[in-house]
Amino acid sequence: MEPGQNKPVEVPSRRYGRYLVRSRLGEGGMAEVFRADALDARGEQFPVALKLMRKDVPPEAFADEADLMGLLDHPNLVRLLETGQAFGRPFIAMEFLVGGDLRRLMQAHGTLKRRFPVGIAVYVCIEVLRALSYFHQVRTRSGRPLELVHGDVNPTNIFFSGDGEVKLGDFGVAKARGADIGPQDGITAGKLHYLSPEQTRGEPPLPATDLFAMGIVLHELVVGTHPFLRPEEPDEQAAMAALRAARLSLPDTVDKPLAQVLRRALAPDTATRYRTSGEFAGALFTWALDSGLLPTRQHVQAWLLKTLSYAGL
Numbered sequence: 375m376e377p378g379q380n381k382p383v384e385v386p387s388r389r390y391g392r393y394l395v396r397s398r399l400g401e402g403g404m405a406e407v408f409r410a411d412a413l414d415a416r417g418e419q420f421p422v423a424l425k426l427m428r429k430d431v432p433p434e435a436f437a438d439e440a441d442l443m444g445l446l447d448h449p450n451l452v453r454l455l456e457t458g459q460a461f462g463r464p465f466i467a468m469e470f471l472v473g474g475d476l477r478r479l480m481q482a483h484g485t486l487k488r489r490f491p492v493g494i495a496v497y498v499c500i501e502v503l504r505a506l507s508y509f510h511q512v513r514t515r516s517g518r519p520l521e522l523v524h525g526d527v528n529p530t531n532i533f534f535s536g537d538g539e540v541k542l543g544d545f546g547v548a549k550a551r552g553a554d555i556g557p558q559d560g561i562t563a564g565k566l567h568y569l570s571p572e573q574t575r576g577e578p579p580l581p582a583t584d585l586f587a588m589g590i591v592l593h594e595l596v597v598g599t600h601p602f603l604r605p606e607e608p609d610e611q612a613a614m615a616a617l618r619a620a621r622l623s624l625p626d627t628v629d630k631p632l633a634q635v636l637r638r639a640l641a642p643d644t645a646t647r648y649r650t651s652g653e654f655a656g657a658l659f660t661w662a663l664d665s666g667l668l669p670t671r672q673h674v675q676a677w678l679l680k681t682l683s684y685a686g687l
């Protein structure tokens with residue numbers, strides 16, 4: 375273990391800047407995240423997620439994430455409230471998403487021995503694709519395309535509000551080809567299990583790279599397993615080889631039109647994959663309309679509350 379890694383960030387008191395820290399939510403690659411309360415202009419408390427940079431992380435990496443969050447504004451992206459520094463440590467305060475992340479909901483279904491409802495799975499993917507469509511096309515204030523790629527689409531970065539809204543977060547490894555933001559070329563960022571064939575070859579990520587990761591998430595939700603990796607996958611090299619080959623074999627339980635969507639999203643070659651998030655979302659939307667399975671946000675909210683309460687979360 376690197377010095378300082380995985381050590382909880384010390385919060386000098388329960389007060390952190392203008393925030394009152396309530397509990398620790400967890401730790402990611404660069405920071406620890408806390409649930410805290412802030413006061414609004416009328417003096418009323420509201421919850422925030424407070425991300426505190428770890429001491430061993432290069433400040434530029436965290437600054438890129440904060441700058442990027444400040445530029446982005448979309449209903450399907452986690453919203454930045456404030457960035458700053460307190461007790462010598464940079465922080466990002468963002469909206470608190472009370473429904474937690476998709477990984478937790480997938481685990482809740484596993485614990486309850488229930489399948490993830492296919493209509494909800496498709497709804498979640500369409501909402502994340504809306505965020506990605508914005509992400510891939512966003513421009514700077516002066517109109518220059520940023521050519522952004524998220525680079526870390528996976529269930530731990532997909533969040534739910536209490537109202538059943540779906541939001542993509544964690545822009546820590548996002549790469550802008552139109553600006554000097556993100557990891558250097560040749561550095562493979564993102565979670566191993568969600569890497570695309572081109573990322574395993576060390577190629578720079580493209581929008582199609584995010585769509586491949588989205589395809590993996592859709593497969594996990596609809597089929598219940600990862601498309602290319604077995605849970606007992608022996609080591610990183612074997613996992614990388616399986617991801618690079620991206621050999622897809624879908625069970626008969628997946629209906630034909632949805633299987634076709636998965637094949638296109640998970641095509642090993644970027645040229646045969648969906649070209650844009652809009653095209654991928656459109657295919658899912660057509661499937662949902664044809665099957666009559668697209669839920670409303672109220673249905674998603676009811677499902678969320680039921681799942682969290684049944685799983686005791």
Ligand SMILES: Nc1ncnc2c1ncn2[C@@H]1O[C@H](COP(=O)(O)OP(=O)(O)OP(=O)(O)O)[C@@H](O)[C@H]1O
Binds near residue numbers: 399402452
């Ligand atoms: N805006 C938020 N609202 C509610 N919970 C959040 C929010 N942001 C992060 N969390 C929770 O805080 C914990 C840590 O989040 P973080 O994003 O740092 O870690 P991660 O996603 O597990 O790892 P990585 O950063 O390596 O992707 C997770 O349990 C996550 O669900």
